[in-house]
Structures are given as structure tokens and as C-alpha cells.
Amino acid sequence: MHLTKPNQELHQTLEAAADEIEAAVQDLFRKAKAYDEPEFLTAMERISRIHDHVDVLRTYAKQVMDGLIVKVGLSDIGIISTTEPQKESR
Known part of the structure; x- marks a missing residue:
């Protein structure tokens, strides 16, 4: 799948x-x-928890590659306008 630059x-x-x-x-x-x-043993428990987080990051990265997660800007969902505001006519 082709990914957008973002x-x-x-x-x-x-x-x-x-x-x-x-x-x-x-x-x-x-x-x-x-x-x-x-x-x-305390350090190894922490290392194990950190590895779990790394696995989540790698899963998210794969989901981005597969198109299951996409980066969306505020303008993409209509919260921020990408056009110039209209001037009021008087």
C-alpha cells in the first residue's frame, strides 16, 4: 500500500x-x-514492561503500513479551515 508523506x-x-x-x-x-x-529482578520486570511497550509501537507502525492507522490533520476533519475566511460584504 502506498503511504502518504505524513x-x-x-x-x-x-x-x-x-x-x-x-x-x-x-x-x-x-x-x-x-x-x-x-x-x-526489579530491573528485569521493568525491562519486560518496556519491551511490551516497544511491541505496541511496532504493532502501530505495522498498522500504519497496512493502512489501518492513518495520520489525520485537523483540517482533514473540518476543525480547521484550509481556505481563506470569507469577507463580509457590506
């Missing part, structure tokens, strides 16, 4: 966010290996 950007942003979060999680894991067991 949807391409949305997909790329979601993927980039997931990549950055995963890199941060890897850093956290490397540091957590040096923790004592209680702190390590």
Missing part, C-alpha cells in the same frame, strides 16, 4: 522510537547484570 513519517517515527527504546533497554540490561539479585 503516514510515512508517522511509520518512521514509530519505528525510530521503538529502536531507541530498545537500545536504552539494552544499556539498562548491561548495567543491571552488575546489580544484586533483588535490584536485578
